[in-house]
Amino acid sequence: ALRAKVLKVVQGDDNTQFFHMIANGKHRKKKIIQLKQDEGTVVGHENLKLYILNYYKQLFGP
Template identity: 90%
Template sequence: VLRAKVLKVVQGDDNTQFFHMIANGKHGKKKIIQLEQDGGTIVGHENLKAYITNYYKQLFWH
């Protein structure tokens, strides 16, 4: 009985591949691609960076 469990861990099973696909797929969800606001949509890494930096400067430094 113990051998079967060891082989499953070493060889993997169907859930192992599924788990890795899900875990690796979550990285893409952590990125902000665009921000929508009343004035329009902000797109692009540099535009987002500038907008967010300016937002927090105004929020905390005034």
Template identity: 90%
Template sequence: ALRAKVLKVVQGDDNTQFFHMIANGKHRKKKIIQLEQDEGTIIGHENLKAYISSYYKQLFGH
């Protein structure tokens, strides 16, 4: 079966390294590394988590 234009590969195959590079690249694309706001750039997982949590608490209430 095709998934995102990459053929399904069998583990141990010559394409295993290629398959893992594709899978890791997709994971990296989905990850938010930093946010640029009027207050400045927010970097780091814990800082992002705190900023996003406070944003939605202000937006929707506790």
């Protein structure tokens, strides 16, 4: 009986793919990939960082 449980954990079961998809989806929701602005779309991690930094500098001042 114990051997079957170990194989099930190693090989996975029918729900394994489902739970991985849910976990990956939650991770993706937290990540900002692009911002759409009037000036255009900001894409890329460094570009997003600079855009957000400049936005808040203008908003709150130096």
